[in-house]
Amino acid sequence: MDDSQLKYYFPPDLSKPNNLSVNYDKYISRDLTVDEHIDALLEALICIRDREEQHASCKSTSSISPKDAEGDCKDDNGLTSQPSASPSSALTAKTQPKQRQQQQQSSTTKADFVCYRGILTKIMCTPYARNEPWQLRATLFKGTIYIEEHVSPEKRKDAGGSNERHKLMSYWGYRFETICNISKPVSELRTIKVKKRRRRQDLQADEAHRGNGEGNATRSGGDTLAGAVDTERREKRPRTDLADEAVSGKGDCKHGDSDHGNGGGEDKEGHKDKDDDHGNDDDDYEVIEEVDLNDPELTGRLDGIVDTNLQYCTVARTKLGRNSIIMGAEVDCISEPKRPPPHNPLTNYIELKTSRVISNPRERNSFERHKLLKFWAQSFLPGIPTIIVGFRDDDGNVVTVETFKTMEIPRLVRGKEGAWDTTICINFLDGVFNFLRKIIVVDDPETTYTIRWDAPFKAIEVEFDGKRNKFLTEQFLSRWNRDDPEIKD
Structure with a gap:
């Protein structure tokens, strides 16, 4: 895991044609029929813990002989964990009891909930998107509730779009990312x-x-x-x-x-x-x-091939009420090169979106009520501060590009017809988490639960599945069982 897929933002040249259908015939799409579960997120958590152990080992070595440790111990920040482990907490094995050392070692990879950002977005938007169903699967392991999205085989086949037009419009979003991104910092152009x-x-x-x-x-x-x-x-x-x-x-x-x-x-x-x-x-x-x-780096974007198998994801840790959350989130691009800890790269991450051009007040109202709600929810929890939207016509031509600040979006809709309230969204997600902590009580990675919001859309249902549909990987379970024996706070 590294930064090789992290892209840098450079705005598209609107003086030239920017049709988002270009190279659609060369589109390389992920196989959406394959259920990948949360395997990549679990692998990232293992990677973070490996780096924490390496960091702790470096601190221990340097406390004995700084010269011997020099040049050997580096903080590889290819994977972002927020917040990162505090160097001052990495005490040496001689001065720290083993049990306490294990607790601190796992601090940044332990939380009440672990899931992908998309799940949080769905739940947060539910009060204002009551007719949009979703289904999740959860398991409790060592005090943490792991959640993945459950998609039926039938729906998975249609995930790329129910018809050719929908598939093309889905491609437009990825194509916009291609014409906005470069593979090196602007300073190197x-x-x-x-x-x-x-x-x-x-x-x-x-x-x-x-x-x-x-x-x-x-x-x-x-x-x-x-x-x-x-x-x-x-x-x-x-x-x-x-x-x-x-x-x-x-x-x-x-x-x-x-x-x-x-x-x-x-x-x-x-x-x-x-x-x-x-x-x-x-x-x-x-x-x-x-x-x-x-510069070929800029002109080459126009002929770029979209490959959705290539992604850059970050792991962020946050807190909502009494609930700590670790989430995985795909990052579209960054505004400047990442700096090593303690600097937080999240403040420079950018979310790229597309939307149809707005031509009348009714379309403006629809954009603010629905699109901006999802844009805000998606970026708010991980702390991504900037959303750049490419407005396109019905033929997929980018007409304008507009920048939105995540924390300023609520003010744009406040007081308007059908406006949504951030407090309702946040409290609803917090309430769902508190509810799940009371219902999901069997601490066993082989036991799962189904969480469902579906017609007639009156209540969230939780169904006990028993020892079925296990989705935590053996590699993850083995590592967590080794590192986290029964430890009491």
Whole structure:
């Protein structure tokens, strides 16, 4: 497990055609008829525990001989666990009782509930999507309730879409991710130097400085992908206005600006621009380094092949009321390179979505009532702060790209007709968890329960299945039985 499938966001060039049906005939789809259970999530938890043990071993070694440990112990952060283990908690075996050591060793991989994010989204949205059925399967093992989605073989066959149109529209979402993502950080893209007219307010500011006897001041500022920077440092930035808004590690900024291009001076024929009030004074211009939009990394996206077998997933740990939750969540892309702990990469993750263009108030209301609810619920619990939506027409052409801040979405719908309430969603999920903890009481990985929300949609039903439908892997059970013998808090 590593970061090889982690992609970086770079907005699509809307000045070029961006039809989401391109290469549909080459689409490589996961086999949705295969029930993968939560095997990948369990494997990730084993991986996290391995790294915790390695980290604890490194701390123990360094406490004896720092020089001997130097260079051997590294914190490989290919898999994200939030929150990560605190280095100060990794005590040496000599000073820590074995039982206490086992408790701390498993702290980040122990929770009241373990599941994928999609299950949490379904439950949270249920108060406002009462006619959407779902069915889950659960088992209790060493105090933790593991939950997976249960899909019947019949429904699994139709998972990719009940007809060709639905399959195509499902593909559009994956295709949008392809044209928005690159495989390396923006800072590593090829750049070009461009002579660009300075903004009028900057020129006026310089004139004011000179009038005050301050001489030639170095200008600091500019709208760049990495935030406001001193142009003397020649930071990279996009060459054209590619999107309404983009995401960076330091905050939101515009890609390009309104003065980009032939803003003044002479055109290609050598004619003086009528709007150039400052003549050919070199002080009116600056040479900046911008991302070359002809970089193969960017142009290659248009011919990219969608392969849904390739994903990047993170593991996040959070708390809701009295219930601790470990969830697995697919990550579409990130705004900047991941930094090692204690930095939290979740703050730079981005969720990519598509939606039909909004052409009237009724469609706006539907988008805010239904789509934004699911967008918010999906990103809120794992803590993904940014959602970028590509609005497309009925033929799959991307028309506009808009950025939403997860924590600001509730304010967008508050007080409007049919508005949803985040408090109701959160309390409902918390209530369901409290209910399940009272019902699911047989601590045995071979015993399962079925949790069902179905017609007539009046109550959540829990059915005891007995020793059937076991879904925790033998590898996971063996490792947890070895690491976690009966320990009392």
